[in-house]
Amino acid sequence: MAPTPDLQKIERKVYASKFKDGLIDIQLGLMLIGGGIISTISSREHLSTATALLILVLFFFIVGLIPFLGKKWITNPRMGTVRLGLARKKRMRMAGWALGIMVLVQAVLILLQFTGTVRPDFSRLQGATMAGLIFFIPLVAMAYFNDYTRGYLYAILVGGSVTAIISFNSWIPLLIAGSIALVVGIVVFTVFLRDYPLPEEGTGNGQ
């Protein structure tokens, strides 16, 4: 260790440990795959938008439990727990604000387009690219503010797949993006289980 430790580096390392279990990747992968499958089925079976949306919300809720339960039963007993410092909490608040503002601006833009207030003269590809950017930019911001390196990959995957879905009128790009995220998540999770075995009884708590 250097005579004067780089606290910023240590803080980033401590925070990055949050993503070492791959649970977020698995959740994202399943959400994208599920979203793709549900959308394909609902358009094939002519389900109403409300029914498709309900199934999607239910599915997302169940998948959302993965990181929550996984942290509690798998990650914390192997890695321990930490309460973040003030600097990180401030950065997370900033990320929340940035994301909130971006989503709001995008929602307004979409609303203006749907209500016909603004009728941009876009080609299909231009429109598809714009839609992709709507997902890409907030995900990049989240990756940046959270020091989550793999987040940049997912920003490209999600943004790119949205562009491809509109361009080719197919949900397959979403399934591909989801599968990549899921595979990455499973690999990271496996490495985590190997690197962080459960501590021997009585040695993990400092008693």
Place this chain on the structure above:
Amino acid sequence: MGSERTRRDQETAPGAIDRIIHEPARLMIMSHLAVVESADFLFLMRQTGLTFGNLSSHMSRLEEAGYIRIEKKFVGKKPNTILNLTTRGRNAFQQYREQMKQMLDKELN
């Protein structure tokens, strides 16, 4: 008892480098605790790469110096040890870093 006190005084004498913090393992523990609000024993063990025995002994040394606070509680039925820096520990760590920086600057100039 007397020699222990003398040793402790020497370790924390004003102007001198704080020997309690200067030890690499303890410096690592202090650095990790300085960037978080609190962390449990297992988390620190994982992050610092110290063994159970090593971390335990350094933890006791730092607690003895009043630099860290150790709270033992139960999460469900399992015991859990939470560590955090005290104000004294935070100040001592800050001072140590400043002293080290000054020393390095002097060496370089």
